[in-house]
Amino acid sequence: MLKAYKYRIYPNSEQRIQIAKTFGCCRFVYNQTLTYRKEMYEKEKKSVSKTDCNNYCNRELKKDYEWLKEVDKFALTNAIYNMDTAYQKFFKEHAGFPKFKSKHDNHKSYTTNFTNGNIAVDFETGKIKLPKLKEVKARLHRNIVDRLSQRPFRRCPVENIMCPYLWKLSIRSWYIQLVV
Secondary structure, X not given: OOOEEEEEEEOOHHHHXXXXXXHHHHHHHHHHHHHHHHHHHHXXXXXXXXXXXXXXXXXXXXXXXXXXXXXXXXXXXXXXXXXXXXXXXXXXXXXXXXXXXXXXXXXXXXXXXXXXXXXXXXXXXXXEEXXXXXXXXXXXXXXXXXXXOEEEEEEEOOOEEEXXXXXXXXXXXXXXXXXO
16 A cells, blocks of 8 residues: 655745756657557557657657756656556546647646655755755655655646645645655
8 A cells, every 4th residue: 555745845946947847848748649649540550558659758759859858757757657548548448538738737747756766855954855856845744654656746726736646735835745
């Protein structure tokens, strides 16, 4: 069973910009791979796996759009995996066809993975180390008992960041949720 710890974070202006870039890049990759998958099916009647979509992102998109290299690679991979999940549900659970992500949608989010100590929590200094963001100030009010597995982010209106899994809204606040 996964357990989540939710903390308020206080990113500086550079970190806010990096988070916004990550949101945008995840949206872009999601939409591009969905388009790629749709076109491959329409042209060749060929199904494309999430691994093929990930290779398309790494080999084609990152070559054409250099700015995709500025953000966390796990966030882009997870965006592709989320698109694949939505695409699979279309066929298996008779859900609607996956919708393209909008730039103006208020529910922006991304998830990154814990690998080789890229995420760390320092309770003494009150900071959380995150990929591409380095150390972010946080209000750490509860100790983490187990090891970290994922770190999701969610953005809500008026420059807010919330994290998925607990879908609560907090206006004018930044939050991170660590899943163990």
